Amino acid sequence: xxxxxxxxxxxxxxxxxxxxxxxxxxxxxxxxxxxxxxxxxxxxxxxxxxxxxxxxxxxxxxxxxxxxxxxxxxxxxxxxxxxxxxxxxxxxxxxxxxxxxxxxxx
Numbered sequence: 142x143x144x145x146x147x148x149x150x151x152x153x154x155x156x157x158x159x160x161x162x163x164x165x166x167x168x169x170x171x172x173x174x175x176x177x178x179x180x181x182x183x184x185x186x187x188x189x190x191x192x193x194x195x196x197x198x199x200x201x202x203x204x205x206x207x208x209x210x211x212x213x214x215x216x217x218x219x220x221x222x223x224x225x226x227x228x229x230x231x232x233x234x235x236x237x238x239x240x241x242x243x244x245x246x247x
Contacts, residue, residue, distance in 0.1 A: 180199050
């Protein structure tokens with residue numbers, strides 16, 4: 142199962158819903174969504190600044206992660222960005238791969 146960082150920013154509508162019903166209900170909703178896809182919520186944090194919410198989740202595959210992004214963005218309460226995360230060992234494997242590449246103008 143792959144790990145993803147999901148960054149969310151509430152829209153005006155989403156912020157109004159958050160103020161009305163509180164923050165823990167959103168965590169529960171996200172946890173249920175992920176579980177329904179066979180995934181798992183690892184962490185959920187509110188923040189302020191450029192990003193309103195940070196989520197780390199285990200999601201079965203890229204198609205499921207894309208479905209989460211599409212569904213949440215289409216609902217209109219938040220705009221999300223989904224970022225695949227890699228372990229140090231996965232980065233080690235990437236560093237060992239040989240890639241044929243020709244830079245522009247070469």
